[in-house]
Amino acid sequence: MKVYNNPFSGSGFKVTAVVHELGLDVEFITVDLAKGQQLQPAFLAINPHAKVPVLVDGDLIVWESNAIVTYLGAKVPERGLMPTDPRGLAEVQKWLHWHSAAFYGNAFKVNWNTYYQKLFGHPKDEKVLAEGMEAVKRDLKVLEAALTGREYLTGKLSVADFALATTLLMRDMAGIDLRPFPNVKAWAERMDARPSMQKARPPV
Template identity: 75%
Template sequence: MKVYNNPFSGAGFKVTAVVNELALSNVELITVDLGKGQHQEPWFRAINPHAKVPALVDGDMCLFESNAIITYLGALKPESGLVPTDPRGLAEVQKWLHWHSSTFYPDAMKINWNTYYQKVLGHPKDEKTLAEGRELVARDLKAMDGALQGREYLTGKLTVADFSLVSALLMRDVAGIDLTPFPNVKAWAERMEARPSLKKARPPV
């Protein structure tokens, strides 16, 4: 099994972290050099026609979208509990994964793109989008804080949903996202980031 990734990708970070968490020794992590445009080359577009990392190849299956990938990886080891097998547990995980894709990630990227990635890539900063992102993320964090009340993890126990959502907060210090007003989220994020699997997956800067 091969995972094509880049260490500076937030979406890729969660995939690497789940690989680490599950101790999947049969996974080969391959770096795609985005700076050199490898993601646009025909060989990679044959894997992911959208030219984005991460992407997974397992036999004759090519899988893209980070949430789909981590769900697949977790399902390979049902004993881990990262992907529940009961209908209600699975629905709870899917709820958070869909919310991440439709709401939290787009909102957080308005901030991350104009702070962390702006410094890394050097593109112009869009102050209007940045301000909009800060307002939206504050709303999102308030909702998460309520959901985490009395819970260590989003669904009550560690699942791929936790890995997915924490990836959007990976560069929160550089991005200026303050979790102090959201104590439940802050404790959860620190709990997640203390896991060896996430520490090992962190990008070099």
């Protein structure tokens, strides 16, 4: 298997973490986004949306990071990161869809105007930052309630935990304070402590 990625890709963090969590033999290929390699014909042939990450496994090409981690989890069913029973499958998919539809986009508004702003030096949009921070606080209330009495989102570790936890990976630099959400804070710290998550962190 090959994964085309970039070490600073927020969407790529979760794929990297799940690969390492499962101990899969994967070749990581760095796509230099700053140089526009994602716009080259060779890359567009595997992802016409010009985004990372992309997984290639034989003749199978998967883009969209949550689809990739779902596939990876299903490749190693004995590890339980991707349930096979209908209830467990629905629980994980619920969180992955919510992540794509709401949480990631809201957090990206914050991350783009804090961590990535310092990294790349683009102008900061204070209005978007404030909107994103308010939305993230609402999302964290949802997570706080869901994690009551649970160590993980569905009761046991799954790809959903990696998807959502990696979105908070750079929370300190982004100014996202988890102290008002003790369940989320404990869960995020629990996830951060996993070696696979540490390997997913960008170099700065």
